[in-house]
Amino acid sequence: xxxxxxxHQDGQVDELSLQALTLARDLxxxxxxxxxxxxDGGREASALLGAYGVACAHVAEDERLGAYAPAAWAQSVLExxxxxxxxxxxxxxxARGNEVLAHVAARRDLPFAANxxxxxxxxxxxxxxxxxxxxxxxxxxxxALLSVAPHTVAAGTVNGADxxxxxxxxxxxxxxxxxxxxxxxxxxxxxxxxxxxxKVVVSGGRGVGSAEGFAILEELADVLGAAVGCSRVVxxxxxxxxxxxVGQTGTKVSPDLxxxxxxxxxxxxxAGCKGAKRILAINSDAEAPxxxxxxxxxxxxxxxxxxxxxxELRKARGP
Amino acid sequence: MRILVCVKRVPLTxxxxxxxxxxxxxxxxxxxxxxxxxxECGVEEAVRIVEQHGGDVTVLTLGPAEAEEQVRDSLAAxxxxxxxxxxxxxxxxxxxxxxxxxGTIEREQGEGGDFDLIVFGNESADSGNFQVGIxxxxxxxxxxxxxxxxxxxxxxxxxxxxEVPGGRDxxxxxxxxxxxxxxxxxxxxxxxxxxxxxxxxKPVETSSPERPESRLEMVRLIVPPGQGKQAEILGTGAEAxxxxxxxxxxxxVA
Numbered sequence: 057x058x059x060x061x062x063x064h065q066d067g068q069v070d071e072l073s074l075q076a077l078t079l080a081r082d083l084x085x086x087x088x089x090x091x092x093x094x095x096d097g098g099r100e101a102s103a104l105l106g107a108y109g110v111a112c113a114h115v116a117e118d119e120r121l122g123a124y125a126p127a128a129w130a131q132s133v134l135e136x137x138x139x140x141x142x143x144x145x146x147x148x149x150x151a152r153g154n155e156v157l158a159h160v161a162a163r164r165d166l167p168f169a170a171n172x173x174x175x176x177x178x179x180x181x182x183x184x185x186x187x188x189x190x191x192x193x194x195x196x197x198x199x200a201l202l203s204v205a206p207h208t209v210a211a212g213t214v215n216g217a218d219x220x221x222x223x224x225x226x227x228x229x230x231x232x233x234x235x236x237x238x239x240x241x242x243x244x245x246x247x248x249x250x251x252x253x254x255k256v257v258v259s260g261g262r263g264v265g266s267a268e269g270f271a272i273l274e275e276l277a278d279v280l281g282a283a284v285g286c287s288r289v290v291x292x293x294x295x296x297x298x299x300x301x302v303g304q305t306g307t308k309v310s311p312d313l314x315x316x317x318x319x320x321x322x323x324x325x326x327a328g329c330k331g332a333k334r335i336l337a338i339n340s341d342a343e344a345p346x347x348x349x350x351x352x353x354x355x356x357x358x359x360x361x362x363x364x365x366x367x368e369l370r371k372a373r374g375p
Numbered sequence: 376m377r378i379l380v381c382v383k384r385v386p387l388t389x390x391x392x393x394x395x396x397x398x399x400x401x402x403x404x405x406x407x408x409x410x411x412x413x414x415e416c417g418v419e420e421a422v423r424i425v426e427q428h429g430g431d432v433t434v435l436t437l438g439p440a441e442a443e444e445q446v447r448d449s450l451a452a453x454x455x456x457x458x459x460x461x462x463x464x465x466x467x468x469x470x471x472x473x474x475x476x477x478g479t480i481e482r483e484q485g486e487g488g489d490f491d492l493i494v495f496g497n498e499s500a501d502s503g504n505f506q507v508g509i510x511x512x513x514x515x516x517x518x519x520x521x522x523x524x525x526x527x528x529x530x531x532x533x534x535x536x537x538e539v540p541g542g543r544d545x546x547x548x549x550x551x552x553x554x555x556x557x558x559x560x561x562x563x564x565x566x567x568x569x570x571x572x573x574x575x576x577k578p579v580e581t582s583s584p585e586r587p588e589s590r591l592e593m594v595r596l597i598v599p600p601g602q603g604k605q606a607e608i609l610g611t612g613a614e615a616x617x618x619x620x621x622x623x624x625x626x627x628v629a
């Protein structure tokens with residue numbers, strides 16, 4: 057049996073956990089998958105898991121588990137591991153999924169493979185460099201601990217599955233498990249289109265030349281209802297805030313169209329925008345690496361091309 | 376405040392990933408190297424805390440002898456002393472890395488007192504294992520908060536902020552503690568020329584620990600398919616604008 061940590065909020069299962077269940081079934085190879093859900097709303101969220109091959113959902117119940125506490129989540133997983141003796145434990149490769157499994161690995165001195173895309177026996181394929189490279193590795197530990205790289209495995213359903221059996225359990229939590237726990241949540245209201253959800257992103261790199269140079273990108277974004285992004289060079293130079301950065305160490309975007317203006321196309325940047333359906337590169341260098349990742353390109357001075365596109369869009373729309 | 380920051384030397388990859396013949400490393404003959412981005416911000420954060428509260432910053436790296444370059448860069452950014460755990464250039468798995476860093480921390484603490492704060496990057500740019508800081512924290516019995524975009528020290532506690540959908544989650548943890556940070560927590564300074572010169576005089580202790588067996592054993596690296604698309608050229612200069620708008624209409628965004 058393979059145990060899967062399923063993340064959920066407001067009674068809804070996180071999509072990335074459903075993807076992780078696909079890999080959990082691969083790892084189980086017919087031996088069945090059970091789920092562990094920690095935090096408020098776990099019981100409600102578990103109902104749909106049968107369709108994803110979960111036979112039994114273990115729901116951790118303790119009033120102290122209302123706010124996220126990584127070590128307490130790990131303790132919940134560890135108790136089930138000791139009781140059920142799974143051959144593997146799988147989570148989604150999210151901030152929390154990776155964090156909880158790293159705690160589990162540390163407590164049991166087991167190896168842990170983060171962000172896997174495939175598993176077969178003790179062989180895993182995992183993501184490096186934010187997806188720019190893959191690694192084949194052997195995981196020498198039992199149970200196998202691994203997380204699943206987001207959006208690399210489809211969330212597949214199984215036929216004719218009933219809602220899973222639900223078993224509540226009360227993990228034994230120590231004070232130390234609750235020292236690190238979310239104490240406050242500060243909500244931020246973002247104006248305009250968010251980078252992560254935008255249908256179109258107009259992004260600028262070194263070729264934009266300055267903070268002021270982004271004015272023409274802002275204008276184009278305004279006409280398209282797009283968000284403005286940038287490369288790491290731009291945030292390192294202080295031209296734009298880090299919240300605008302698209303890349304391995306910034307935001308991962310998946311718009312219908314990504315417009316890369318004056319961006320050379322370093323792997324660090326491509327790792328953040330390769331989820332786009334289409335990429336348009338606007339670059340003065342016809343040999344720039346970005347062209348190997350782009351669907352369309354316009355060669356020339358972005359200072360002329362970007363305003364010309366804005367004007368053409370305005371003209372097409374009429375007065 | 377006595378602070379330790381752990382950093383990793385990584386290649387500055389350009390537009391393409393090229394592997395060595397044995398497919399076990401990136402071909403780096405023509406590449407420069409840097410501090411992995413999250414850790415570069417870790418150094419800056421530690422230096423800022425010490426500028427505000429007093430204390431000292433030790434920077435530690437485990438990597439080839441050439442990683443002294445990244446230690447010196449950290450010293451130029453304001454760290455006070457360096458510790459280089461020199462390897463033979465082979466990769467270490469995260470468990471081996473954590474175990475060896477732990478041994479060094481215990482020795483350092485025996486000699487100079489406990490570190491109030493130990494800073495890691497959330498994950499390294501290259502191997503991205505997301506676990507070394509957490510393993511070290513567990514072995515030391517200290518709290519660990521990961522993925523920080525905000526950190527301040529108040530009344531012997533660390534106020535730790537994570538960016539989450541819709542806002543920020545805040546954790547308040549007692550010191551001593553371990554934190555892992557993300558790029559964007561600050562904007563690292565460019566070291567001045569005098570700072571670079573001073574960095575050459577700062578002490579760096581070097582040792583060569585034994586490499587434990589890997590339990591997450593790399594077999595080979597693979598360049599994923601999909602690189603090498605050929606972009607359709609819509610035109611040159613401002614005259615291309617109608618073709619661009621036509622394309623935008625076709626895909627339904629204009």
